[in-house]
Amino acid sequence: MSDKSAKDYLPGAQVPDARGYFGAYGGRFIPEALVAAVEQVAEEYEKAKADPAFTAELDALLKDYTGRPSPLTDVHRFSAEAGGARVLLKREDLNHTGSHKINNVLGQALLTRRMGKTRIIAETGAGQHGVATATACALFGFDCTIYMGEVDTQRQALNVARMRMLGAEVVSVKSGSRTLKDAINEAFRDWVANVDSTHYLFGTVAGPHPFPMMVRDFHRVIGVEARQQVLDRTGRLPDAVVACVGGGSNAMGIFHEFIPDAGVRLIGCEAAGEGADTPKHAATLTKGDPGVLHGSRTYVLQDEDGQTIESHSISAGLDYPGVGPEHAWLKDTGRAEYRPVTDDAAMQALRLLSRTEGIIPAIESAHALAGALELGRELGPEATILVSLSGRGDKDMHTAAEYFGLYDDPAGGSAHDAAHGGK
Amino acid sequence: MANKPNEASKLSGILAAAKAENRAALIGYLPGGFPTVDGGIRAINALIEGGCDVVEVGLPHSDPVLDGAVIQTADDIALRGGVRIKDVLRTVQEVATAHPEAAVLVMTYWNPVDRYGTARFAADLAAAGGAGCILPDLPVEESEEWRKAADEHGLDTVFVVAPSSKDPRLAEVTAAGSGFVYAAAVMGVTGTRNQVGSLAEDLVARTRATTDLPVCVGLGVSTAEQAAEVAGFADGVIVGSAFVKRILEAGDDEAAALDAVRALAGDLAAGVRRR
Structure with a gap:
């Protein structure tokens, strides 16, 4: 088991440069009104990660509140479907609040307290970042407002109730595509107006510098633990590490420790919706072009006038037309590969893991599982594949029930189930 | 880069002329393509006919993170109407041709320019007779x-x-900019407000200490009284959402919309002369 602590892994990253660039990507494209606040976050984070009291407090929270380290689970029956490759799941779904998001939230909550701010705002897609943020605000006594697209408040209603139970105000955003992108726009508007009292607890490895670096650093614990756990369990490094990528926080978290291990393939699974070659997808790295969205230069789904194209995914957490700039850099350098995974492939993987292992994953994480199934069939039984199981699927039961026809039908039968190849 | 007013530029000349008249300049904003491309051109012309010295033509964007509900609505209408960058450049050209006495700026988020090509956009904007750009999410x-x-x-x-x-x-x-400095009166997004923040006067004074460029104040100014108040301490007054609102309120009645924005520009132009 890993004996590394926050003081070891927070300063461990060499990129980005001082201006927040990972190669050609990143930077800080923000209005002047936010420059002072973003610089304050960057300065306070530099001080905090060198402060033993900060790292000790974060370690204690991760251990005693979150339940870290999260386990590594061998999934033998699922592996049989993945060409016999040995699949190991890093169980971020077992963290308190049910996903990896809590790692970053606790770090930034401690930072908020250091900055003397009393109010936190955040965006959320699937609601997992919103729930984690509302949780930390309850724990620390901060006021909390969560912005969530109207489409997502409907498909992730359970998480809306959880956030409200925790005392957060949830604002349903009705502009634009009414999904994660527009929730971020609205959170930025709030931040510009309330920056003196408020920290914007950004939930993914995107946004202006230092957020892509800082959020990655707070999630590096995933890969730091997992690398050691795989070595302890199997006596060698995995052949590949697979994670889903929306903004890309769980993927950066698990990838980062493996970047120097040249023999380990890093594979990000993007949401291909109805297909990467249809208009309805969220496969930003596969189909997008470099541009600027939400404060950084990165790949963006955009038209030839630089207008953002609305994304689509059955998974609210991956339904985003941008991606973290470090992923853009990893793609261009070839260090990581990014593959599109359709809604259907993800839903089939969700059901397969549920029925072979008794683990119901989030639809986001199911994209990584679908990627692992495909990869396992390519690599064969000698391979070991580490998968980031970034969240649990309770929040998705309504979507899954509709998809597979799991609700009792007054007319009897389950036509939808048959349509999707149900057993 | 220009550290002092670019004496050669049209924008600097217009602001200097207003100063010589012992008044503040009036700068009006409307998105291009709103409510239609040609309707937008007529509306921006009406702003100048009403008394604006300088106009900002907004390039509508899918993600206007610095704009409040009014301009978001206008951008949405323009984009759903299919407005393109070339339409915004045509707007600049037609307004600049109709009103050589005014300076025409483009105000846009950065990504459309980045995507169009930085050099290409600058060349095409200059060829259209544009005087410059305001790029609120492109920091120095x-x-x-x-x-x-x-x-x-x-x-x-x-x-x-x-x-x-x-x-x-x-x-x-201010060392990096030219033309004028846009001082945001309040912390927040665009939109009309009942009061121009007391922060604005302090910001103008602090800005003036760093530059000889004119300092113009925007965000929240919507009435002649507010324009007069701001003209008391700034070199120019910038008004956007109030014009957009007039057009939204007029609905499909274009004549009424043009009358309303022309009248508002007239009121504001009187305001900036009452300092």
């Missing part, structure tokens, strides 16, 4: 490539300063 640190292109084509680059900008930061920003 990221602006070098743009400023080089703008300089090559004789375009001014107007930077925004905010009440949260500290004095050393103000000096960096």
Whole structure:
């Protein structure tokens, strides 16, 4: 088991440069009104990660509140479907609040307290970042407002109730595509107006510098633990590490420790919706072009006038037309590969893991599982594949029930189930 | 980069002329393509006919993170109407041709310019008769490539300063800009407000300490009284959402919309002369 602590892994990253660039990507494209606040976050984070009291407090929270380290689970029956490759799941779904998001939230909550701010705002897609943020605000006594697209408040209603139970105000955003992108726009508007009292607890490895670096650093614990756990369990490094990528926080978290291990393939699974070659997808790295969205230069789904194209995914957490700039850099350098995974492939993987292992994953994480199934069939039984199981699927039961026809039908039968190849 | 007013530029000349008349300049904003491309051209012309010295043509964007509900609505209407960058450039050209006495700026988020091509956009904007650009999400640190292109084509680059900008930061920003400095009156997004913040006067004074450029105040100004108040301490008054609102309120009645924005521009023009 890993004996590394926050003081070891927070300063461990060499990129980005001082201006927040990972190669050609990143930077800080923000209005002047936010420059002072973003610089304050960057300065306070530099001080905090060198402060033993900060790292000790974060370690204690991760251990005693979150339940870290999260386990590594061998999934033998699922592996049989993945060409016999040995699949190991890093169980971020077992963290308190049910996903990896809590790692970053606790770090930034401690930072908020250091900055003397009393109010936190955040965006959320699937609601997992919103729930984690509302949780930390309850724990620390901060006021909390969560912005969530109207489409997502409907498909992730359970998480809306959880956030409200925790005392957060949830604002349903009705502009634009009414999904994660527009929730971020609205959170930025709030931040510009309330920056003196408020920290914007950004939930993914995107946004202006230092957020892509800082959020990655707070999630590096995933890969730091997992690398050691795989070595302890199997006596060698995995052949590949697979994670889903929306903004890309769980993927950066698990990838980062493996970047120097040249023999380990890093594979990000993007949401291909109805297909990467249809208009309805969220496969930003596969189909997008470099541009600027939400404060950084990165790949963006955009038209030839630089207008953002609305994304689509059955998974609210991956339904985003941008991606973290470090992923853009990893793609261009070839260090990581990014593959599109359709809604259907993800839903089939969700059901397969549920029925072979008794683990119901989030639809986001199911994209990584679908990627692992495909990869396992390519690599064969000698391979070991580490998968980031970034969240649990309770929040998705309504979507899954509709998809597979799991609700009792007054007319009897389950036509939808048959349509999707149900057993 | 221009550290002093670019005496040669049209924008600087217009602002200097207003100063010589012992008044503040009036700067009006409307998005291009709103409510239609040709309707937008007529509306922007009406702003100048009503008394605006300078106009900002907005390039509608899918993600207007610095705009409040009014301009978001207008951008949405323009984009659903299919407005393209070339339409915004045509708007600049038609307005600049109809009103050679006014300076025509483009105000846009950065990604459309980035996507169009920085050098190409600067060249096409200059060819259309545009005087410069305001790029509110392109901070000085990221602006070098743009400023080089703008300089090559004789375009001014107007930077925004905010009440949260500290004095050393103000000096960096004003040193990079030209034409004028856009002082945001309040911390927040665009939209009309009942009061112009007391922050504005302090910000103008702090900005003036760093530059000889004119300092113009925007965000929240919507009435002649507010324009007069701001004209008491600033070189120019910038009004956007109030014009957009007039057009939205007129609905499909274009004549009424044009009358309303022309009348508002007239009121505001009187305001900036009552300092």
